[in-house]
Amino acid sequence: MEKYAVVVAGGSGLRMGTPVPKQFLEIRERPVLWYTLNAFLDAFSDLQIILVLPEQHLETGKRILRSTYDPDRIWMTVGGETRFHSVRNGLQHIHKHSIVFVHDGVRCLLTPDLVRRCYAAAVDKGNAIPAIAAVDTIRIDTINGSEQIDRNKVKIIQTPQAFFSELIKSAFEQDFHESFTDEASVVERLGVKIHLIEGESSNIKITRPLDLLIAEKVLEEREMGL
Ligand SMILES: Nc1ccn([C@@H]2O[C@H](COP(=O)(O)OP(=O)(O)OP(=O)(O)O)[C@@H](O)[C@H]2O)c(=O)n1
Numbered sequence: 001m002e003k004y005a006v007v008v009a010g011g012s013g014l015r016m017g018t019p020v021p022k023q024f025l026e027i028r029e030r031p032v033l034w035y036t037l038n039a040f041l042d043a044f045s046d047l048q049i050i051l052v053l054p055e056q057h058l059e060t061g062k063r064i065l066r067s068t069y070d071p072d073r074i075w076m077t078v079g080g081e082t083r084f085h086s087v088r089n090g091l092q093h094i095h096k097h098s099i100v101f102v103h104d105g106v107r108c109l110l111t112p113d114l115v116r117r118c119y120a121a122a123v124d125k126g127n128a129i130p131a132i133a134a135v136d137t138i139r140i141d142t143i144n145g146s147e148q149i150d151r152n153k154v155k156i157i158q159t160p161q162a163f164f165s166e167l168i169k170s171a172f173e174q175d176f177h178e179s180f181t182d183e184a185s186v187v188e189r190l191g192v193k194i195h196l197i198e199g200e201s202s203n204i205k206i207t208r209p210l211d212l213l214i215a216e217k218v219l220e221e222r223e224m225g226l
């Protein structure tokens with residue numbers, strides 16, 4: 001089966017607050033995006049990557065993809081106004097029956113093992129969405145104040161999210177809706193059942209400055225083989 005990963009890195013990183021978008025910041029002397037791309041290249045030798053970038057940072061993106069060990073498997077395109085539009089732009093470059101992964105470029109700690117587990121589950125079920133359990137107590141706001149809810153019923157959703165190409169491409173023909181915060185929410189709107197698999201607690205989304213410190217520590221420990 002053909003395999004494509006749409007890696008979205010078209011955002012501006014407002015919550016990180018750095019002049020350079022967070023996907024280009026360096027951790028242990030390599031850009032965040034470099035780790036992400038290599039994890040996908042390592043997962044499958046026949047996987048191709050569509051890297052979605054902000055228009056004004058195409059040159060930076062090109063330098064990063066050339067610094068990976070297999071740049072010939074990576075193609076670049078331009079992002080859109082929201083994450084949804086960036087994913088849609090990436091999907092437009094896929095024309096073959098395949099499994100498609102969509103991944104946040106800033107989730108740079110994913111492992112090739114997670115990519116392979118997503119693939120196997122998507123081939124079996126049509127889609128595969130990594131999720132982890134909530135570790136905090138959870139309350140929701142209601143008109144009568146806050147109420148505790150059973151945290152065992154809450155799942156924290158990650159990427160990569162994997163789908164058959166026909167399914168994800170048809171889902172992204174829908175108009176944008178503000179509830180579309182990931183691919184599962186877009187596909188679910190077609191009436192398709194979403195299949196969760198076990199994610200990785202280290203697969204954090206680099207969002208705020210603290211996340212860079214966590215990622216640095218995780219990468220340091222991995223390099224030391226811990
Ligand atoms: N128009 C957009 C917005 C986001 N993304 C990408 O989607 C992923 C997850 O989004 P998020 O963490 O929200 O990134 P930003 O939008 O850059 O951050 P912020 O919301 O803090 O501005 C990131 O890899 C980001 O680059 C994208 O490709 N195109």
Ligand SMILES: C[C@](O)(CO)[C@H](O)COP(=O)(O)O
Binds near residue numbers: 104159183205
């Ligand atoms: C797709 C995602 O990473 C799943 O947790 C998340 O929904 C992205 O949210 P953001 O607001 O675009 O960072």
